[in-house]
Amino acid sequence: MIAYNVTGLDHAVIRDQAQAAYDRGNISAGEFTGIMDAFPEILYSPNFFIRIGLFLLTTVIAICALGLMALITIGGLTESFFGVLLLFSGGCMYALLEMWWIKDKDHYRSGIDDALTWISAVSALTGFMLLVNLDPGTSFGCAAACGIATWMTIRFADMIMGLVAFSAGIAWIFFAGFEISPVVADFMPFIIMAASFGAYRWFEQMRRKKKLRHYENSLIVLSTAALITLYMAGNYFVVREMGASLLGKTGTVPIGWLFWILTFVIPAVYIYLGIRRKHRILLRSGLVLLGMIVFTVRYYHSLMPIESAMVLGGVVLVVVAWGVIRYLKQPRNGFTYEADETAEEMTGLKAAEAIIIAQTFHKTPQPDDSFKFGGGTGGGGGASGEY
C-alpha cells in the first residue's frame, strides 16, 4: 500500500481542510488553532513553486549521477550492459526514495520524492527494455510499462503515474488484441469501450472506500481518463483512422452509423448525468468532448468555412454561457455560479488567467499571412485548483 506515513497524510488533509474552512469563515480562530495543535504537521511538503525547483534540481542530480556511472564504465559499454546499469541505478534511486526520503525524512510531494519516483520508474523501464530487446510498441512493452507504473501509483499515489498506468493498460489490450487475431481487432472498439466502462465503474467504487482515501486524487484522474477512452473508442474519426492506419481498411466504416451515434450521444449523456448527479468529472469530460464532436464532423463534412464556423461557434458559446450566468443569478437546484475559491486563491488564479490570455490572444490576424488558428493551447481559463 501507500509508502507515506498514513497518520501524516491524514493530518495533512485535515490541516488543509481546516485552513479552507477557516478562510471561508466556517470555523472560529480558536477552533482552527485547536485543530492545528491536535494534528501537527508530520510530513514535509514545501510550497508548490519550491517543489518545482526541487524537482528540476533532483532530476539534474540523478542524470549527472547516471552520466558519471556511464563515464566510469565507458570501456564495456554495450547495449545490455547499459541496460543493467539503468536497472541498477533505477533500483538505487528507488531504494533512496523509499528508505531515505520517505521513511526517514518524511518528504511528501516535496519535488524530491516526485522526481525520484519518475526517474526510477523511467530508468527501470528503459533498462528492462534494453535487456529484453523489445519494441515498446508491442503488447509486452505496454504490459511492462503498465506493471511498473501501477506499482509506482500504488506506492506513491502519483496522479500522472496513474494516468500512465491506465494508458499503458489500454494500449496493452489494444496491441494484444491485434496480435491474437484480426477478428479480435475488428471488435476492438467494443472491447476498449467495455474495458473503459468497467474501469470507470471500478474507480468510482474505490473512490468511496475509506481505506483508499489517500488515492482520491489519483482515482479522480483515472475516472476521467476512463471516460475519455470510453468515448474515443467509439468516436467515428478514431475508429476510421485507426482502422485505416493499422488494418489498412480505407473508406467508410462498417456499421458507421453506430459510431456516428456514439460520437454524438456519449458527450450528451456525460453532460446530462453530470448535471443530474452533480458529478464534476462527468460534466467536465462531457464539455471537453463536445470539442471532439465538432472536430469529427468538420473533418468529414465541411459545412462551412472555418472562419464562419468560428464566429458561429463563438456566438453560441458566449450566448450559452451568458444564459447560464443569467439563470444562476440566484442559486437554483443546488447549482451556483459563485466560485468556491476564497479571495486570496482567486488573486493567484486571475494572475494565471492573465498569462493564458496573453499567450492565446497575442496574435491578431494579419493580411497576407497564413494565419493559423492556434488557440486551445491554454485550454481552460484556469480550470486548475479545483479539487
Place this chain on the structure above:
Amino acid sequence: MDQRIVDKLSGTGLLTQESRDKLQQPRLFSIHWEVNTLLYLGVLLLSGGLGILVYKNIDTIGHQAILLLIGLTCGLCFMYAYKKKRPFSRHKVLAPNVGWDYVVLLGCLLFITFVTYLQAQYNVFGTRYGSATFIPMLVLLFSAYYFDHLGVLSLAITNFAAWMGIAITPYEILTSNHFNTDTRLIFTGILLGVILIAAGYLSEYFDFKKHFTFTYDNFGVHILFISLLAGMFVMPSYFFFFLGLLAFSAFCYWQSKKRRSFYFMMITTLYLYIALGYLVIRMLFFSGGSADPIGALYLALFYFIGSAVAMVLFLIRQNKKLKHDRI
C-alpha cells in the same frame, strides 16, 4: 470539509455544535470555472473568426459590412463596459458582474483587429514604423487601467514588447527570439525588462493599481534573466553579462524575501544556477582547459551534482524561512 473529517473532529471535541452545523450545510455545486471556460473559448473563437473573415473577404463588397459589424460589436462592448463599470479608483476595483470581464476583453480584441485592418487597407496611421502597433498598445494600456483588467494589461505588455521588436509570451520567449543572430535583441530585452520591473516597482511604491505589480514583474523578470543569459552565451564580453545577472539575482532575492514570494525565489535560483553552470562549463572546456577532456567531463559532472545539492539545501532553507515569516 469532508463528512468523515467533520465527524472525527467533533468526536474529539474540536468543533462546536455551531461550526458543525455550518460545515454540514449542503454545499452548492459551483460551475464557475466551467462557464468561464466556455465564455473564454467563445471570445477566443469570435475574435479570431471575425479577424480571419475580414481578410478573406478583403476584395469583395462584403468586407466593409464585416468591418462595420466588427466596429459595431466593439463599440457595443465598450459601451456596455463603460455603463456597467464601477467608478475608477487607484486601488483594486472588482468587476460589476460576472460576464463583464469578458466583454471588456472582447472589446479590446476586436479593437485591435479593427485598427490593424484600417492600417493594412487604408494606411490610416501613416507608414512610420511601429505606429500600427503603438496605438493599439496605448488603447490596451488605457483600458487595462481604466477597467482594471489584468488580462488586458498582459495583452498591453505583450504588444509593447512586440512594438520594441521582441516576443515575450511564455511560449514565444524562447522560440521566436533569435538572440544569436540578432544581438540587438539582447539589449532590447534588457531595456524592456528594466522598464517592466520599474513599472511594477512604481505601481507598488505609489500604491497605484498595486495588484498589477505581479504581472509587470513576472514578464519583466523572465525577459531580463533570459536576455542576460543570452548575452552570456553569445556575446564576447560574457563576464559583464554575468555580473549583471548576479546583481539582478541579488535584487530579486531581496525583493522575493520582502514580498515573501516563493515563485520569484524559485525562478531566481534556477536562472542563477543555469548562469553558474554555464560559466563553469565555459571555463572547463573552452578557456584553454581542454587538455584533458575526460577529466574536465568528470569535473563538470561532479560540479553539477554538488551545486545542485547545494541549491536543494538552499531552497529547502528558504522555504522554511519564507513560511516562517508568513506565520
